[in-house]
Amino acid sequence: MTELDTQKQAALAAIAAAASLDALEEQRLAALGKKGWVSLALKTLGGMSPEERSAVAPAIQSARAEIADAIDAKKAALEVAELEAQLARETLDLTLPAPAAPRGSVHPVSQVMDELAEIFADLGFAVATGPEIEDDWHNFTALNMDETHPARAMHDTFYFPDRTPEGREILLRTHTSPVQIRSMLDQGAPIRIIAPGRVYRSDSDATHTPMFHQVEGLVVDKGIHLGHLKWTLETFFKAFFEREDITLRLRPSYFPFTEPSVEVDVGYSTEGGRRVVGGHGDAPGHAWMELGGSGMVNARVLEFAGLDPNEWQGFAFGLGIDRIAMLKYGMNDLRAFFDGDPRWLRHYGFSPFDQPTLSAGVGARA
Amino acid sequence: MKFSLTWLKDHLDTEATLPEILDALNAIGLEVEGVEDPAEKLAGFRVAHVLTADRHPDADKLQVLTVDTGEGDPLQVVCGAPNARAGMKGVLGLPGATVPANGMVLRKSAIRGVESNGMMCSVRELELGEDHDGIIELPDDAPVGTDFAAYHGASPVIEVAVTPNRPDCMGVYGIARDLAAKGLGTLKPIAMPAFTAAGACPVEIRTDDAEGCPAFFGRVIKGVTNGPSPDWLQQRLTSAGQRPISLLVDLTNYLMLGFGRPAHVYDLAKLSGAVVARRAKDGEQVLALNEKTYTLGSEMVVIADDVQVHDIAGIMGGEHSGVSETTADVLLEIAYFDPARIGATGRKLGLSSDARTRFERGVDPEFLDDGLDLLTGLIVELAGGSPSETVRAGSPPSAAKVIAFDPGLTTRLGGVEVPEDEQKRILESLGFAVGTDWNVTCPLRRHDIEGAADLVEEVVRIHGLDKVASIALPRMEGVARPTATPQQKLERGLRRAAAASGLNEAVTWSFLPEWAAGHFAAEGQDLWVLANPISEDLKVMRPALLPGLLIAAKRNADRGADSTRLFEIGRRYFRGGNGLSDEKPTLGIVLAGEKTERGWQNGKARAFDAYDAKALALELLEAAGAPVQNLMVMGEAGPQFHPGQSATLRLGPKMVLARFGMVHPATLKAFDMDGPVAAVELFLDAIPAKKNAGFARPGFTPPALQAVTRDFAFLVPSELVAGDLVRAVQGADKASIVSARVFDVFAGQGVPEGKKSIAVEVTLQPGEKSFTDAELKAITDKVVAAAAKLGAELRG
Secondary structure (H helix, E strand, O other), rough: OOHHHHHHHHHHHHHHOOOOOOHHHHHHHHHHHHOHHHHHHHHHHHHHHHHHHHHHHHHHHHHHHHHHHHHEEEHHHHHHHHHHHHHOOOOOOOOOOOOOOOOOEEOOOHHHHHHHHHHHHOOOOOEOOOOOEEEEHOOHHHOOOOOOOHHHHHHHOEEEEEEOOOOOEEEOOOOOOOHHHHHHHHHOOEEEEEEEEEEEOOOOOOOOOOOEEEEEEEEEEOOOOHHHHHHHHHHHHHHHHHHOOOEEEEEEEEEEOOEEEEEEEEEEEEEEEEEEEOOOOOOOOEEEEEEEEEEEHHHHHHHOOOOOOOOOOOOOEEEEEHHHHHHOOOOOOHHHOOOOHHHHHHHHEEOOOOOOOOOOOOOOOO | OOOEHHHHHHHHOOOHHHHHHHHHHHHHEEEEEEOOOOOHHHOOEEEEEEEEEEEEEOEEEEEEEEEEEEOOEEEEEEEEEOOOOOOHHHHOOOOEEEEOOOOOEOOEEEEOOOEEOOOEEEEHHHOOOOOOOOEEEOOOOOEEEEOOOOOOOOOOOOEEHHHHHHHHHOOOHHHHHHHHOOOOOOOOOOOOOOOOOOOOOOOEEEOOOOOOEOOOOOOEEOOOOOOOOHHHHHHHHOOOOOOOOOOOHHHHHHHHHHHHHOOEEEHHHHHHOOOOEEEEEOOEEEEEOOEEEEEEOOOOOEEOOOOEEEEEOEEEEEOOOOOOOOOOEEEEEEEOOHHHHHHHHHHHHHHOHHHHHHHHHOOOOOOOOHHHHHHHHHHHHHHOOOOOOOOEEOOOOOOOEEEEOOOOHHHHHHHHOOOHHHHHHHHHHHOOOOOOOOOEEEOOOOOOOHHHHHHHHHHHHHHHHHHHHOOOOOOOOOOOOOOOHHHHHHHHHHHHHHHHHHOOEEOOOEEEHHHHHHHHHOOOOOEEEEOOOOOOOOOOOOOOOOOHHHHHHHHHEEEEEOOOEEEEEEEEEOOOOOOOEEEEEEEEEEEEEEEEEOOOOOOOEEEEEEHHHHHHHHHHHHHOOOOHHHHHEOOOOOOEEEEEEEEEEEOOOEEEEEEEEEEEEHHHHOOOOOOEEEEEEEEEHOOOOOOOOOOOOOOOOOOOOEEEEEEEEEEEEOOOHHHHHHHHHHHHHOOOEEEEEEEEOOOOOOOOOOOEEEEEEEEOOOOOOOHHHHHHHHHHHHHHHHHOOOEEEEEE
16 A cells, blocks of 8 residues: 555545544645645645656545545535534424414404495495484484374483483484484485494393494385385395394384384294294294384384375384394393403404405304 | 283184184284293192091191092092181192192102192182182082182283284273284174163262363262172283272273273262362372372373362372272262373373373273273172263364275285275274275274374284285395495494404493593583483493593403403594584504513513504504504693603694503592503594595506615704604605614613614615715715704714
8 A cells, every 4th residue: 555545544534533524624634735745745746757747646636536525525414413413402392382462353243233234235225324412303203203202201211411402302312213314314215224333221131231232224215115124134134144044024013113013023943042043933943033123114204304205115124233143143141242351352252354245154153 | 911811702702722812912913922821830729628627646736638529539638727627618739730839749648647648728829819827718619620720710811012002902802802803703892781870970070171181071879889809800800910909999990901991989988079180280299099199280180179189180099089998989080181191291200000001192082981881880780889870071082083095005015915805804893994985984092093004004914914025125236336435444444453453342331430431521521411321330421432441441450351452443422513412433442451471481571551552553543544654743642641651643733643652640540440551542533534546556666776774873862752853864865765763762871961862774765776875975964964953963
């Protein structure tokens, strides 16, 4: 074995044994550095005759290449090992909790109001609003309840001591029906509106709160009759509950602002202690539940609202928003609606991304 | 209204079953609210005959009876009642029967070693009365073995809701008439007991108020014997929920509940002189039958004699002249009062009664003479006495309403086709007279009929609302048009933006306790205060959304909540220029408790601060479409906020879009809360509406050249606010500077007293060509010069 071979074997062994990039660099300098033995050996070639050179040079060149390759390979291996060691040091306990983003929610009343708007928009109804602090003319008189009407006393009205300049009493609206009057006076006929909003009665017990939400519906046009009312409510409830088996029962009733007046019942069954809307109320295991009042707009109301009852006919209905929200989404305590308890709001509230649309179904499933 | 099936059948000849009757009641608008069948409760109780009664061998107070139950061998029964004796008839509860009073199921058992096969029952045990001194004693002719329920005349009791437009159905007879019209049977004529009236009425009767009391009819009956009512009468009144009192009182109640006709019976001995319907004198008093004294006013009608008021007309009789056990001579009153006046009087006095309910809705003006004769006949039959002739003062309304009816309206309004002859039949069966020309004359008792629509209702409700078919509303061509107003879209969008920011939407009361509303009232604000609040906590309409949310946050903290982030979109209530309200749409936010809970990464829990409030205010204003770039941060958030940690966001000096910041410690104290609490209010009515924008955005291409940033550290006077410096820097070269952002604020070591250091990162956007060094230098110089105008100097 030549001396060169011996040196080369020693160098290759040292490279293989290098435990770190630093140790490897030391070996590189020792062999290939300016004063490394390979470099020095190459320099000796300059002083040789061509014959000598061609005899010695290939061995030196090949040793240089072999050592350089070994260093490159070792370097790559050491880098991989070092990165692996670094990553191992950076290991996290990912069972630890991540920062929590607070989850917001939309109140069921708002959600259902958006659902109502979406469904009724498809039927051509706009959403109308009116003041909650009303005068007795809009809340009662124009709805065919004059001062002496017994129905006035049945409304459990909240009054203010104030009067309008015309001397009308000021009160908190007891229903959303005054919006009918205001809308007809503003827009005339034909008209299709719903008017959701807060209403007030001085009544408070397990199932009544002094403030609650109603939606009023009004259609005035030519040739509108009870059959249209029935269809509209049926169509609405089918869309709202997303069930085809909704069955309504109309019962004669009395509201001063409609004639004829009908109470609207819906068939339901009880499943797991909860009322589930659907089916015929007289079917086995079913019963009827009152959902709201409605009827054909009283001719006097049309007159009060500036319309000629010989020309125009229409229907109106009123539904409890809190109540249909409870029926659809399973809440059982009305008072909790107004409590502002984040636990309840998160449980019964809705994701902001549950925007009701007809194409996805207006309801948000649990 | 409650009544027994037996009572209904007094007036309705029908083969219909109970369920058929109930369905029909619902179908015609007499909503069934409940049915109770006492026969169910009395199942297993029988009329029984006590054959023998012997002392119990081991108990002094017990007897051992043998009882004949009408079938099989007599049963041995142990009984503790003192009145149990051989030969009597009573009520035996057989093993298996449930005692109505206590729910106990009877069983064959041994009492002190003696076998007992049932129980002899008291009145109280069967819930037929209060008597518990002994067992029920039945008359000797009571048929042994009969079900006691049948013997007792137990009959299902039906409760219906009568709508206020139907006073004619506030008597069983009226309900029978409606059912007959529906085809459920035949209405029987009223059975009028015969009597002979003799002599003129010895008492002078007058009405001095023809408007309040158009008619006052009366009659005297002398020599009556008052006492308990017969069983049939007691049973009917009991089924209606009325306690039998005495024959004379019970008969007037029977007239009212059976025929919807209130009447009054006076003890003639307590009257003096003429009996007159007149207006009360202001301040006049009467002790009513409910043992309360009422002070009357001149708008109220009373019945009075020469000495005193005896009756609050149409509402309640007086205690003084009420009948008693010893009453011998009576004056009957049957009158017609103006409904509106009765209602007003009742409301003013806060006095409700069955009579008022009927009079204020309107009794039948045609049922005065017959009503009086019916009452007289019943009194004479059951209590004896000699009646005088009727005396009549005034006359009830008699002008019948005639409506020109087009039977075609039934289809056009009611949506259902009903043959004309059927329409005629329905109307006539309800007492309307239908002329050949379809002029329809209304019975006077139907005060509710005003026009043709009411006749449609009568026809349709009897014909059946279930026959009304659903007809689709005419629909506009194409897909539905958008209907939401800009304000509605704004609220809907904001609501979901707020929820997406981690806030929970609450709905709180529109009314507040006075202190809470007052605390948030603007200076000099005239709040809306309810005259009749349901409680002191729900009294004043809110002038801000924050107090309601603070109250909710406090409630949550008291329940142990660590963190409350609530928002609400609702109205604040102000005075409008027209004497009415001005209701302003508002969004309120309250952030209480922890923003972040303690954690392994960040250590301690972190509370909300004013910048959290600012971030939400800006984020939501942006979501609402407000031009947030142009907003000014100014002061005067209000005294409810920390004066140094709150601000308003304005578009121009007057136009406040929002206020935000930390709630003032004094406010927290007033609401009994621990702080810190941050709050925001957005005044939605102040947000300018977007101009009629189309769908297309303005053109935009991202700049080809990269933006460059330059950092500037300024020493500024301590009192200079960062916003002013940023605005100055930003305005130094509007063409090149696209943003200026504070990235460090520092005061203390190394910064001279009275100064602070603010570091601003300025972003420069080159246009077509990159900036030259000279251009960059020029911009830098402009920035430094602009800042210098505010007293800022570049740090070395």
